[in-house]
Amino acid sequence: xxxxxxxxxxxxxxxxxxxxxxxxxxxxxxxxxxxxxxxxxxxxxxxxxxxxxxxxxxxxxxxxxxxxxxxxxxxxxxxxxxxxxxxxxxxxxxxxxxxxxxxxxxxxxxxxxxxxxxxxxx
Amino acid sequence: xxxxxxxxxxxxxxxxxxxxxxxxxxxxxxxxxxxxxxxxxxxxxxxxxxxxxxxxxxxxxxxxxxxxxxxxxxxxxxxxxxxxxxxxxxxxxxxxxxxxxxxxxxxxxxxxxxxxxxxxxx
DNA sequence: TTCATAGTTCTATAATTATCGAACAAATAA
DNA sequence: TTATTTGTTCGATAATTATAGAACTATGAA
Numbered sequence: 001x002x003x004x005x006x007x008x009x010x011x012x013x014x015x016x017x018x019x020x021x022x023x024x025x026x027x028x029x030x031x032x033x034x035x036x037x038x039x040x041x042x043x044x045x046x047x048x049x050x051x052x053x054x055x056x057x058x059x060x061x062x063x064x065x066x067x068x069x070x071x072x073x074x075x076x077x078x079x080x081x082x083x084x085x086x087x088x089x090x091x092x093x094x095x096x097x098x099x100x101x102x103x104x105x106x107x108x109x110x111x112x113x114x115x116x117x118x119x120x121x122x
Numbered sequence: 123x124x125x126x127x128x129x130x131x132x133x134x135x136x137x138x139x140x141x142x143x144x145x146x147x148x149x150x151x152x153x154x155x156x157x158x159x160x161x162x163x164x165x166x167x168x169x170x171x172x173x174x175x176x177x178x179x180x181x182x183x184x185x186x187x188x189x190x191x192x193x194x195x196x197x198x199x200x201x202x203x204x205x206x207x208x209x210x211x212x213x214x215x216x217x218x219x220x221x222x223x224x225x226x227x228x229x230x231x232x233x234x235x236x237x238x239x240x241x242x243x244x
Numbered sequence: 245t246t247c248a249t250a251g252t253t254c255t256a257t258a259a260t261t262a263t264c265g266a267a268c269a270a271a272t273a274a
Numbered sequence: 275t276t277a278t279t280t281g282t283t284c285g286a287t288a289a290t291t292a293t294a295g296a297a298c299t300a301t302g303a304a
Contacts, residue, residue, distance in 0.1 A: 014220045018144035022137050023262085042280065049264050054282055056262090073271045073280045090216035098136045098210045145292085164250060171294050176252055178292090195250045195301045 004061065004068050009083040012064040017088070020063035021095055026056050033066065033079050034096050040074040126183065126190050131205040134186040139210070142185035143217055148178050155188065155201050156218050162196040 021027055029044050036043075046053055057077065060066045064083065069076045084092045143149055151166050158165075168175055179199065182188045186205065191198045206214045 014217070015144050015146050015149060018140045018149075018217070022140035022144055024137050025262095027137060027140075040280085048262085050281070051265075051283080052263050058282090059261095070270095073278090075281065088216060088220045090212050091220065094210060094212035094216050095136070095140075098213065147292095162250085170292085172251070173253080173295075174293050180252090181291095192300095195248090197251070 004070070006061060006067055006080075007064040009064075009087055012083065012087045014088060016063045017065060017084070017091070020060050020065050023056065023059075026060055027095075029056065029060070029077075030065065030079065031096060033077055034081075038069075038076050038078040040071075040076050041068075042074065126192070128183060128189055128202075129186040131186075131209055134205065134209045136210060138185045139187060139206070139213070142182050142187050145178065145181075148182055149217075151178065151182070151199075152187065152201065153218060155199055156203075160191075160198050160200040162193075162198050163190075164196065 021030065025046055025048060029046070032044055033039060041053065041057055044053070048056075057066070057068065057075075061068050064080060066077050067080050069078070079092070081092060143152065147168055147170060151168070154166055155161065163175065163179055166175070170178075179188070179190065179197070183190050186202060188199050189202050191200070201214070203214060
């Protein structure tokens with residue numbers, strides 16, 4: 001129980017990373033991390049239960065988006081910016097710089113309604 | 123049955139787009155589109171059924187990643203590069219330029235095994 | 245009109261995924 | 275030692291998603 005599994009840089013998979021980033025809660029976590037540099041898991045205020053948060057952190061870690069460092073009773077999280085930049089140049093910064101206005105916070109509360117298709121066959 | 127619904131540029135949502143791009147089949151389609159410019163749905167050789175392909179195209183269209191234009195019996199697809207660039211600068215190009223070596227094609231055939239966690243509590 | 249082409253929609257199913265609460269585990273403080 | 279803090283893991287459930295086949299629709303050609 002000492003080390004956590006993190007994928008190697010050259011094993012990072014684009015689709016896995018995109019999937020990891022496509023969740024509103026995880027995206028918010030990533031953004032806070034980008035600002036804070038390194039922060040403990042629990043510092044992130046989220047509307048979900050502890051076990052759910054644990055699941056999200058695990059998803060991000062296994063995708064290779066962040067690194068988890070054990071320190072005392074807490075796990076300190078940090079973005080794997082260098083690895084991500086090396087393998088997928090520009091991806092992380094594009095995601096971080098993206099306009100976070102309405103959307104993400106909104107989506108985590110209330111998913112947008114499925115648009116009603118207007119047109120018989122399309 | 124004339125027009126298809128496409129989200130407006132300013133309604134594009136990052137998480138929705140990332141989710142749309144996180145599927146191996148859809149990612150491959152997007153890459154072909156980026157090369158071919160505009161191409162009919164059916165030109166894309168995929169291992170999935172017609173109805174499944176239709177679902178993927180719809181997902182991409184509703185996310186705002188591509189545009190579908192009706193022409194005769196076929197639907198011509200094209201990337202919404204300008205809209206994407208305007209709203210999320212650098213995102214599409216980062217995804218397109220990403221090393222597509224092993225991973226994506228591989229993942230569509232055989233998903234990578236869930237790594238066995240080694241460590242009691244993490 | 246009849247047929248072929250291209251794709252959608254419906255229905256169903258299997259697989260993932262998000263979520264939570266309860267029980268557990270490790271490090272540290274009292 | 276016992277209790278606290280910080281998080282994980284397990285088991286269950288609900289929601290989403292990928293997939294396919296069958297029936298359907300629209301366009302254009304014979």
